[in-house]
Amino acid sequence: MERKRFVKSLVLVTLAPSLFIAACRNEKKAAASQNYTCPMHPQIIKDVPGSCPICGMDLVPVSSGSDKNELILMNSQIQLANITTMQIAQSNFGTSKVLNARLVTNPELSEVISSRYAGRIERLFVKETGRQVSKGQALFQIYSEELQTLQQDYLLQVKQVAAFPNEKIYVTLGEAAKSKLRLFGYSNPQIENLVRSNKISPFVTVNATASGIVNEVSVSEGQYVSEGSPIIRLENFNQLWVEADVYPGEASSIKVGTPVKVSVYGFPELEQTVEINFISPQIDPSSQILKVRGPIQSQGKLQSGMQATVLLNTAKINNAVALPLNAVIRDGKGAHVWIKTGKNTFAPKMVTTGQEDENQIVIISGLENVKEVVVSGAYLLSSEFILKKGSDAMTKHNMSKM
Known part of the structure; x- marks a missing residue:
């Protein structure tokens, strides 16, 4: 009996140092596997205590937790972090691109009021730009000796027709003289008034031939002008052009007739769909961009020079899986999302992304x-994972297979 006790004591004495050494090794191994992170910057992970190199806070130990690449949260944590999920579904997805644009006047609707005869500008009824002008409104009065001669010739022909009503030659000459007055801007009421008063005058009042906004006044009172000299330029703001900038690589997605959505800064209620009717055939050498344009209705509010944006559809994908941009986390390792694997349980999943717009991104693979x-x-889930696990959520994923 005494011999058995002696043997047991001898065994314990012999094994004690080995157990102590193994315990020390395990303790050292556990200590070596301990990681530390910054509460404010969870991306900082070190295997020794210290301070955060970003904010200077003391690093805190993190528990490695389970080897499973999942997070289990409490209901309060989910509510506090505002974690919401959505069911995976396929839908049609269209990508678009925002183009810088501006509103410019439509020269096809511009009207230039010019002098039809040489003379002196006696009076300007419209002197400043920006004024609204109606069709038939008096614009300026001009003195012209040539016009006086035409008036005198017409009155002579009228008298000839009255004296010889059966002579067709006088009727023909009278019509010719009347046509000359019309060509020089005389209206029918002015011609009738000339005949009625039987008085010639070297002054004639020129009226607006169209309605619009005065964009330019090229003369001043007392100035002599020649035949064909521009006097006043009118712009029609009822319809404008929206002119957008397109880079050469984007030009292939635009054709004449392509519909685009146009929004003007300050007037979101006037958003319109416009068809492109012109694509510049030449790149601007200074900016390396192409100009495209289309007509836009001003609805009495829009003016030339306003800034606008053009939304150009660049692609359309049918039966696509699209997620909000905030759902996808992208870094140097790739892109991943967080999926719900059970009640209050979440796990990271590597995905391959495709087309995207300002709100959504297409997921090509990874969500099967x-x-x-x-x-x-x-x-927030990624940050919580780092705090609990002590490593990045995608560390265990094989990136080469994605």
Whole structure:
């Protein structure tokens, strides 16, 4: 009996140092596997205590937790982080691009009032730009000796016709003289008044031939002008042009007749769909862009010079899986999302992305057999994962297979 006790004591004495050494090794191994992170910057992970190189806070230990690449949160944590999910579904997806644009006057609707005869501008009834002018409104009065001669010739022919009503030659000459007055801007009421008063005058009042906004006044009172000299330029703002900038690489998605949505800054209620009716055949050498344009209705509010944006549809994908942009986290390792794997349980999933617009992004692969995806709070989940696990959420993923 005494011998058995002696043997047991000898075994314990012999094994004690080995157990102590193994325990120390395990303790050292556990200590070596301990990671530390910054509460404010969870991307900072070190294997020794210290301070955060960004904010200077003391690093805190993180638990490695389970080896499973999942997060389990409480209901309060989910509500506080505003974590919401959506069911995976296929839908039609269209990508678009925003083009810088501006409103310019439509020269096809511009009207230039010019002098039809040489003379002196006696009076200007419209002297400043920006004024609204109606059709038939008096614009200026001009003194012209040539016009006085035409008036005198017409009155002579009228008298000849009255004296010899059966002579066709006088009727023909009278019509010719009347046509000359019309060519020089005389209206029918002015011609009738000339005949009625039987008085010639070297002054004639020129009226607007169209309605519009005075864009330019090229003369001043007392100035002599020649035949054909421009006097006043009128712009019609009822219809304008929207002119957009397009880079050469984007030009292939635009054709004459392509519909685009136009929004003018300050007038969101006037958003319109416009068809492109012109594509510049030449690149601007200074800016390396092409100009495209289309007509836009001003509805009495829009003016030339206003800034606008043009929304150009660049692609359309049928039966696509599209997620909000905030649902996808992109870094140097690629792109991943957080999926819901159970009640209050979430896991990261590597995905391959495709086309995107200002709101959504297409997922090409990676969500097969996935039913629910986190659409808000994904970044907070990644930060929580680092704090709990001590490593990045995508560390265990094989990037080469994606």
